[in-house]
Amino acid sequence: MAPILEVRNLTVAFDTPAGVVHAVNDVSYSIEEGETLGIVGESGSGKSVHVLAMSGLIPRPPGRIVRGEVLFQDEDLLKMSPARLRDIRGSEIGFVFQDPMTSLNPVLTVERQLVEALTRHEGLGARAARARAVELLEMVRIPDAAKRIKNYPHQFSGGMRQRVMIAIGIACRPKLLIADEATTALDVTVQAQILDLMKDLKRETGMTLVWITHDMGVVAGLSDTVQVMYAGRILERGPVDAVFASPRNAYTWGLLQSLPTAERRAAGKLHQIPGSPPDLMNPPPGDPFAPRNTFATDRCRTEVPPLRPAPGSTPDHLVAAWYDLPALLAGGTR
Amino acid sequence: MKPEILSVHDLTKIYRGATEVRAVDGVSFSIAEGEVLGLVGESGSGKSTTGRLVLRLEDPTGGTIQFDGKPIHDVSQSAMKPIRRQMQVVFQDPYAALNPRMTVGDFVGEPLLIHSVCRRGSELRDRVAELFRQVNLDPAMMKRYPHEFSGGQRQRINIARALGLRPRLIVADEPITALDVSIQAQIVNLFKELQEELGLAYLFIAHDLSMVRFLCHRVAVMLKGRIVEIAPTEALFEDPRHPYTQSLLSAIPIPDPKLERARSRINFDRDAHRFAPDDRLVEVAPGHFVMGQP
Amino acid sequence: MAQFFKSLAKSRMGLIGFTLLAVLVILALLAPYLDLPNPTRGDLRARMVAPTWTGLFSPGDHPLGTDQLGRDILSRIIHGSRITLTISLFAVVLGGIIGVTLGIVAGYSGRIVDTVLMRLVDMQMAIPLVLFALLIVAALGPSLTNLIIVLALTSWTRYARIVRGQVLVLREREFILSARAAGAGPVRIMLRHILPNVMTPALVVGTLELARVIVMDAALSFLGLGVQPPTPSWGRMLSEGRVYIESAWWVVTFPGLAIALTVLAVNLLGDWLRDYFDPRLRT
Numbered sequence: 001m002a003p004i005l006e007v008r009n010l011t012v013a014f015d016t017p018a019g020v021v022h023a024v025n026d027v028s029y030s031i032e033e034g035e036t037l038g039i040v041g042e043s044g045s046g047k048s049v050h051v052l053a054m055s056g057l058i059p060r061p062p063g064r065i066v067r068g069e070v071l072f073q074d075e076d077l078l079k080m081s082p083a084r085l086r087d088i089r090g091s092e093i094g095f096v097f098q099d100p101m102t103s104l105n106p107v108l109t110v111e112r113q114l115v116e117a118l119t120r121h122e123g124l125g126a127r128a129a130r131a132r133a134v135e136l137l138e139m140v141r142i143p144d145a146a147k148r149i150k151n152y153p154h155q156f157s158g159g160m161r162q163r164v165m166i167a168i169g170i171a172c173r174p175k176l177l178i179a180d181e182a183t184t185a186l187d188v189t190v191q192a193q194i195l196d197l198m199k200d201l202k203r204e205t206g207m208t209l210v211w212i213t214h215d216m217g218v219v220a221g222l223s224d225t226v227q228v229m230y231a232g233r234i235l236e237r238g239p240v241d242a243v244f245a246s247p248r249n250a251y252t253w254g255l256l257q258s259l260p261t262a263e264r265r266a267a268g269k270l271h272q273i274p275g276s277p278p279d280l281m282n283p284p285p286g287d288p289f290a291p292r293n294t295f296a297t298d299r300c301r302t303e304v305p306p307l308r309p310a311p312g313s314t315p316d317h318l319v320a321a322w323y324d325l326p327a328l329l330a331g332g333t334r
Numbered sequence: 335m336k337p338e339i340l341s342v343h344d345l346t347k348i349y350r351g352a353t354e355v356r357a358v359d360g361v362s363f364s365i366a367e368g369e370v371l372g373l374v375g376e377s378g379s380g381k382s383t384t385g386r387l388v389l390r391l392e393d394p395t396g397g398t399i400q401f402d403g404k405p406i407h408d409v410s411q412s413a414m415k416p417i418r419r420q421m422q423v424v425f426q427d428p429y430a431a432l433n434p435r436m437t438v439g440d441f442v443g444e445p446l447l448i449h450s451v452c453r454r455g456s457e458l459r460d461r462v463a464e465l466f467r468q469v470n471l472d473p474a475m476m477k478r479y480p481h482e483f484s485g486g487q488r489q490r491i492n493i494a495r496a497l498g499l500r501p502r503l504i505v506a507d508e509p510i511t512a513l514d515v516s517i518q519a520q521i522v523n524l525f526k527e528l529q530e531e532l533g534l535a536y537l538f539i540a541h542d543l544s545m546v547r548f549l550c551h552r553v554a555v556m557l558k559g560r561i562v563e564i565a566p567t568e569a570l571f572e573d574p575r576h577p578y579t580q581s582l583l584s585a586i587p588i589p590d591p592k593l594e595r596a597r598s599r600i601n602f603d604r605d606a607h608r609f610a611p612d613d614r615l616v617e618v619a620p621g622h623f624v625m626g627q628p
Numbered sequence: 629m630a631q632f633f634k635s636l637a638k639s640r641m642g643l644i645g646f647t648l649l650a651v652l653v654i655l656a657l658l659a660p661y662l663d664l665p666n667p668t669r670g671d672l673r674a675r676m677v678a679p680t681w682t683g684l685f686s687p688g689d690h691p692l693g694t695d696q697l698g699r700d701i702l703s704r705i706i707h708g709s710r711i712t713l714t715i716s717l718f719a720v721v722l723g724g725i726i727g728v729t730l731g732i733v734a735g736y737s738g739r740i741v742d743t744v745l746m747r748l749v750d751m752q753m754a755i756p757l758v759l760f761a762l763l764i765v766a767a768l769g770p771s772l773t774n775l776i777i778v779l780a781l782t783s784w785t786r787y788a789r790i791v792r793g794q795v796l797v798l799r800e801r802e803f804i805l806s807a808r809a810a811g812a813g814p815v816r817i818m819l820r821h822i823l824p825n826v827m828t829p830a831l832v833v834g835t836l837e838l839a840r841v842i843v844m845d846a847a848l849s850f851l852g853l854g855v856q857p858p859t860p861s862w863g864r865m866l867s868e869g870r871v872y873i874e875s876a877w878w879v880v881t882f883p884g885l886a887i888a889l890t891v892l893a894v895n896l897l898g899d900w901l902r903d904y905f906d907p908r909l910r911t
């Protein structure tokens with residue numbers, strides 16, 4: 001079966017007065033229908049930018065698609081006309097963003113905002129659209145949906161607003177739902193509820209989900225596949241069990257190691273990744289993580305490692321590294 | 335038992351606006367010399383307000399605060415000045431916490447000038463350089479401006495400033511929340527090192543329970559302005575008694591796919607929850623208090 | 629100092645503004661020493677002469693024409709710049725100092741002080757300009773200094789409102805809380821932390837005020853404040869020349885251009901100054 005989304009060599013740059021920011025560098029991957037992909041990274045990793053770029057949501061200028069193809073159901077999103085992209089956004093690709101306060105129009109009722117999406121993309125008449133809107137709010141478990149649909153965004157709590165965002169995102173039954181740090185601004189108990197909701201929705205609708213976050217725990221609970229990004233590149237990618245059990249990239253390993261667990265509490269000190277995130281205007285040659293990587297070899301510092309299957313793991317576990325992490329760790333080289 | 339450096343009793347803060355908001359509602363706790371108390375809660379819990387009340391950046395509506403045995407809840411702002419030498423703060427947002435128009439060296443040295451600890455000139459510069467080194471920053475960067483530093487570096491600058499006066503207590507209000515994950519460990523390690531080296535006490539306000547578990551000796555959980563559970567760290571995490579604490583712990587994502595799939599959430603409806611009129615903190619185990627009926 | 633000129637040289641707009649302003653100031657300073665026709669006494673036989681340009685400055689030549697009393701307009705503009713520039717720059721600076729100070733105090737102090745000061749602003753803005761000027765003339769007399777005072781006092785309110793708004797936002801920022809937590813008193817905070825961060829909007833208001841103030845002095849000289857004819861001032865030249873716009877366009881156009889050029893110069897310089905003071909843009 002053809003993948004629902006195929007990204008090939010996507011490279012995006014931003015032209016600023018201070019210089020060119022190389023935000024996304026040669027990113028290639030594909031997503032199967034029904035899969036949940038968790039994309040993990042920190043600020044500057046390119047995790048959000050590449051998704052926004054492929055959906056036509058970055059301002060150009062200063063943004064610039066340097067090269068690449070993004071095939072959504074065999075059509076290249078990057079070559080589409082803005083009108084066609086607008087048609088696709090909302091109806092076939094849904095979005096949920098981080099801050100519901102700014103993503104929702106504060107002067108329109110929730111009903112208006114849902115109905116707008118429904119009439120535009122699904123061609124429903126007013127009465128049918130209103131009925132479907134209430135259905136959607138019920139799907140995202142908002143209590144008393146028929147009454148609350150007439151409320152304004154500020155009358156909802158943060159978690160509720162995010163549920164409304166999700167309802168808008170799935171309103172037109174998109175094949176692909178992209179959530180960009182959708183729970184980052186929420187309380188941890190609210191986040192847990194939203195994540196449970198996403199799991200239920202996936203079961204009910206079978207949609208493909210891309211979940212972008214910086215939280216390894218969230219990715220572990222929600223995704224089938226995890227993709228670790230750094231400085232605009234994919235450093236590691238694979239089935240979530242394989243990557244967490246046996247990370248092959250030093251960055252992935254470092255991230256997991258620096259999380260406080262029982263063993264590290266006993267040790268009294270957290271493992272820390274030295275240094276700071278790279279300057280995207282002057283990215284280091286070679287492996288972008290090399291300057292902070294205690295396992296880096298000379299080759300890492302000069303040549304960019306390709307994303308290849310990790311030896312000894314499942315064939316879909318890919319890593320970009322010149323070094324063999326399990327061997328280095330087993331050899332006692334810390 | 336080390337002497338208490340901070341003691342808060344029945345602390346209350348009510349905001350009277352269109353509706354009355356009881357941001358902090360009868361909170362009591364104490365911190366001993368060299369101890370790290372974690373104050374945990376979600377939005378609306380009152381934890382940040384508690385931190386500001388302790389620092390007297392806001393005035394309490396009721397209750398008492400004692401620093402080193404002396405009451406500070408009702409003294410004037412100018413009388414607070416000598417106390418402020420011993421009690422410092424590190425804020426959450428490393429960007430907003432620095433004056434964008436001041437060099438970082440001047441910023442770190444300012445408290446020393448305010449309290450006349452150092453004279454302007456080489457004495458001040460040397461002390462600032464020492465502080466920079468203490469937080470693993472290159473003193474040569476003293477003359478730069480905040481925008482030239484990364485988030486983690488700015489937080490170090492904030493910590494350096496807080497250390498300048500050799501305080502005995504530091505109130506840290508979500509100091510790592512705004513930082514990238516790979517930097518958080520660096521800062522938390524720094525906090526721990528400084529605490530061990532200098533014998534500092536912390537009031538560590540956070541919502542990230544896993545970091546709290548790593549750093550704190552005792553933890554207090556806040557809900558709607560009150561402390562619902564307070565216990566030594568391991569006791570709280572191993573044996574949470576209050577339903578809200580339990581739901582909070584069950585909501586933390588664990589970076590292990592197998593464990594995540596196996597767990598079940600404990601739900602707690604914050605909105606529906608109401609405190610009973612005679613709810614108090616009851617000791618259920620040595621040092622472990624839970625809000626409930628006596 | 630060297631830093632200042634080096635970064636000025638890098639900014640094209642700033643350099644243009646600075647040069648323009650420098651030329652105006654130098655001309656103003658040199659005015660009495662230049663060989664210009666008498667700006668106050670005109671040759672009635674040469675009234676309303678259109679601009680003539682023979683390529684050389686020969687006597688009898690009027691490159692910008694003459695006005696209704698036969699006075700050479702170029703000469704009046706150059707001489708007039710002395711008055712106009714002095715008055716307007718002093719008034720803007722004085723108004724700025726008063727306005728920024730009161731704005732910071734209002735924004736940072738408690739509700740009572742804030743309310744009192746803002747009502748003061750309202751009162752000041754409610755008094756009609758003419759009435760206010762008359763009051764000052766009656767109280768203090770019609771001198772140049774008093775004209776500057778009047779202009780400053782009608783100007784400060786604009787700074788105060790904007791600065792106060794900015795301060796209200798700033799005072800909740802964490803670096804202010806950090807300063808309070810370190811034991812800094814309100815005076816130190818206002819001077820060291822708030823003032824540098826409100827300079828930008830203050831500078832913007834200042835450049836806008838300059839244009840307003842230059843034109844205002846014409847209105848006020850009707851009331852006996854400031855310069856009296858035949859001493860030239862640009863604002864007065866504008867208002868007197870208005871009626872001749874169809875018959876002798878040069879009488880009002882050239883003073884108008886002079887004002888426009890000065891305002892442009894100050895705006896360009898002001899833009900660059902704003903950037904210069906912002907540490908984020910300096911590196």
